[in-house]
Amino acid sequence: MDTLIKKSSTNTENTMTSLTGDIPFYKPLGKEEEVFKHAYGCRIPVLLKGPTGTGKTRFVGYVAHKLNRPLITISCHEETSSTDLIGRFIIKGAETIWMDGPLTKAVKIGAILYLDEIAEARPDVIVAIHSLTDHRKELYLDKLGETIKAHKDFMLVASFNPGYQKGFKELKPSTRQRFVALSFNYPSPKDEAEILVNETQLEMSVAKKLVGIANRIRNLTELGLTETVSTRLLVDAAKLIHSGLPKRLAVRVAVVEPLTDDLEITESLADLCDLMI
Ligand SMILES: Nc1ncnc2c1ncn2[C@@H]1O[C@H](COP(=O)(O)OP(=O)(O)O)[C@@H](O)[C@H]1O
Ligand SMILES: [Mg+2]
Known part of the structure; x- marks a missing residue:
């Protein structure tokens, strides 16, 4: 089975932030909170655009808290694959068991899933999220041959550093147009x-x-x-x-x-x- 891998080998950093703890400090820069809350109400995915260090990640933490939803963050890089997000079979003792990846988990529990630097991830990641970003709101678990419906509270958020600088990857129009987009820039x-x-x-x-x-x-x-x-x-x-x-x-x-x-x-x-x- 080609999906069989050792337990420790996952190459994507991800964190789950629960609802306990203080609300992160976030200084609003415009109408981003209002837009986000409405987008969440309509379950439309949100894309946060802007240069590095302008508060995108901080904003997601803040607004997830405000909406009272758990937040699962995936820091994407060139090696991030759909398997890292969806899940894999792992060997545990003499057994092979399925382990949900962070995306599958978020879809099941109704978390906000934040794909930080989405353009860095491998193309199969974009393919995997397509069915979650349109009316279907479902996720196909290819290795299990199963499709799951997203929890009603599930929401997808991604961040992206626009390609006006050399070395940064672009995001295809077909992907961009699945999101409402909020621009971040240096504060006043x-x-x-x-x-x-x-x-x-x-x-x-x-x-x-x-x-x-x-x-x-x-x-x-x-x-x-x-x-x-x-x-x-x-x-x-x-x-x-x-x-x-x-x-x-x-x-x-x-x-x-x-x-x-x-x-x-x-x-x-x-x-x-x-x-x-
Ligand atoms: N609007 C803001 N309110 C509060 N802190 C901010 C804000 N914008 C930037 N910061 C500060 O800058 C740091 C970097 O922001 P971050 O959200 O990680 O940037 P990005 O995700 O856009 O690269 C944060 O840890 C925080 O200290
Ligand atoms: Mg960030």
Whole structure:
């Protein structure tokens, strides 16, 4: 049987977040919560588009909490296959047993399933979710030859980093059009400073300086950086500063160095940041 594999070999990272615990802090940036709640009411899949570190994953955690649904997250990468999502036979002692994958589990219990970076996954993943994204709302378990109907509360969410940068994969129109799409981008300076303060208890005056640096670098399009300063990088810098690392060093290691390996650009960005912090 070609589906037989050892118990430990699953190559997809996934996490299940239950409803216990505090609601994640999320600063709304627009109408995303309202749209999501309506999409959930209509059980229309939602696609979160936007550059890395702009709050997509945080938003899903927050809204799942608000809707009181368990959340199952799958971080997709080049090796993520439909088998990783649907399930497989595993060997347990002398027996072979079927184990539901995270997608099958979500479909059965009525969870929100979040496919993070969906475009990275193998094409068979997209094929597997098609029947869940249209009127059929069912999942075909190919290895069992079974079709299961999705629980009434099941919902599919995916995130995607649009292909305006080299190296990122595109998502086919036939797939995109199965979702309503919400765009994420860098927050306004005021919102971003508030996020930093909330995330790290950093002083507002320093948070504002970090946001100033970020916006300055974001506007330096002529540097040709593949990715620019995300809120995530700023949060890291803010944490390091709050924990006592000198500000300039924190900005250098958390903001400048992760952006580029070009020595000249690194030095000029570091100089710019030194002046601003
Ligand atoms: N709107 C927001 N509200 C609260 N935190 C945010 C927000 N946007 C970004 N963040 C912060 O930035 C970090 C990265 O966001 P994340 O959701 O992981 O980004 P993405 O999934 O878009 O790559 C979060 O851990 C959080 O600290
Ligand atoms: Mg994410």
